[in-house]
Amino acid sequence: MPAEWIDKDTHHKIVKLSAGLPGNSLSFYFHNNPFIGNEMIFYNNSKQAADDVTDMKREEVKSNNVNDKQIYSIDLTTLKTRRLTSRLSPMGGEVVCQKTQTVFYQVKDSVFSLNIKTGKEQLVFVFPEGFKSSVSTVNANGTLLAGAWATDAEKEILKNNPAKSSFFNLIYDAHLPKTLFTIDIKTGKLNKIFTDSAWLNHLQFSTTDPELLSFCHEGPWHKVDRIWHINVNTKKIVQVHHRTIDMEIWGHEWFGASGKTMWFDLQQPKGQTFFVGGYDVATGKEIKYNLPRNDWSVHYNSNSTETLFAGDGGDPGAVAKAPDGQWINLFTPNGDKFNTEKLVNMKHHQYKLEPNVHFSPDDKWIIFRANFEGESNVYAVEVKASK
DSSP: OOOOEEEEOOOOOEEETTOOOOSSEEOOTTTSSSEEEEEEEEETTTOOOOGGGGGEEEEEEEOTTOEEEEEEEEEEEOOOOOOOOOOOOEEEEEEEEEETTTTEEEETEEEEEEETTTOOEEEEEETTTTOOOOOOOOOOOOOOEEEEEEOHHHHHHHHHHOSSSHHHHHHHHHHOOOEEEEEEETTTTEEEEEEEESEEEEEEOOOSTTTEEEEESOOOOSSSEEEEEEEEEOEEEEEEEEOOSTTTTEEEEEOOSSSSSEEEEEEEEHHHHHHHHEEETTTTEEEEEEOOOOGOOOOOEEOOTTOOOOOOOOOOSSSTTTTTTOOOEEEEEETTTEEEEEEOOOOTSSSSSSOOOOOOOTSSSEEEEEESSSEEEEEESSSOOOO
């Protein structure tokens, strides 16, 4: 495909943001903020084969960076990219702080910070023996990192069962202890804040409240009470949403830009009736928007004012079993339902790689990743249709 084109089915313009970079490029997971001002942070594996790409989070650990996985940024106005790191060892992490203009990443047991304006790079923390883990999120004012420590037994399950279809139920059924922790970015102090035998996962700090951390009970969604909030200082824990019917599921949660609402995929029951739910963080009051089966998405996201939503669709093998669900969609709330506009035809995309939609900072574009050209690239589709 060219660097930009008009989708013939939707009449929306698509731009390949990672054009010109070799190998595979991947944007961040849907609830991980990739933006600092008008720059977007992303990864590129310049030497990785296209069929090796599924997700940034589960790369095989090697002694050297054979795929040359590095962090890049792109100016969304000029579309100029620049390489931010030159690490010889494999790296991971999708942690960006808008306020401090800092990218955090991890090499083996060491966490580093990189200020994208000054170029200053420094060591933040080294995980001690007996508590090897990784960081997942940074709080709104850039003072704390957070993660979830797993036992060696859980790591062994993952090592021996690398496919999600294999390890997912095994880890859930094992009920191994897991510990949430924070790291003070300035002092390097490690603070263990909560331990449970549930599989704690999907960590994300509030977009506005530096003390509020969201986490989930991972596992088969119909068996878990998925979403939880914890105040990292008081340790107070609150469950987000409660099951109302048998086989109800909710998850793939994210904080809206205002920090006032946590949004999530809601199915009542699983695979039958589909909603995007919203939980008021202050009051616990909930709202929900209905959408048809073909418009269900693996992940959703919201714009800066939480008045528009986007979804990345899903193939027929996903939970919705949608016969025509492979689209990037734009959703506009209308009463208690969503009105849908199709933006990108994803029929040639292999959903083993999750598209993971993000609204651009100016809300004019929706950014996603796709492999419909063979290799993985980062794209943006214009919200406004072309004439």
